[in-house]
Amino acid sequence: DMKVTQMPRYLIKRMGENVLLECGQDMSHETMYWYRQDPGLGLQLIYISYDVDSNSEGDIPKGYRVSRKKREHFSLILDSAKTNQTSVYFCATPLSSYEQYFGPGTRLTVL
């Protein structure tokens, strides 16, 4: 069975601190995604990675950057976190054509 992991699962940071969210997948899929989910809203796409060092902005990339140095790992970085970046962050990768498989999520609180 495919597995997508996210670390950490819960994180509390102060405004202005740097944040690193990590995602791993064990199927060597080329494509990976980062989303955020806020109460009352659907998921919003932050970044897509099509392979190592091949990343593309999603719908809300401002305030975020990503890193993909190995196919199995996709990192989301918040330089100087802001309170409005408090959210639940999901990583995803294609399970099959068109179907995305989501990780368990990271709940980030920025105080």
Add this chain to the structure above:
Amino acid sequence: AQSVDQPDAHVTLSEGASLELRCSYSYSAAPYLFWYVQYPGQSLQFLLKYITGDTVVKGTKGFEAEFRKSNSSFNLKKSPAHWSDSAKYFCALEGSNTGANTGKLTFGHGTILRVHP
């Protein structure tokens, strides 16, 4: 631009009733449409998809959805509903002209379904 609308933030019904969750979309070309479910405290799980072909598609957990191009809808259905179906349901769209299988999904805001035992 593409968008997805789920007009009902909450739907409540009794176990054994039929459920239908509404989804409408706006997209200028042929859409790829999806339903995902999120149980409390959990991540999203894929339910079903419409890519092409038969307009009624069946998915996991006994759900099905009907694609209606005439009114740009993709409603999710199940009969009968069970209390374990209580969850948040998301409709999503991928534009077909963004490139095959780019995975750039646009999600609706979701519908919270509550099924009373």
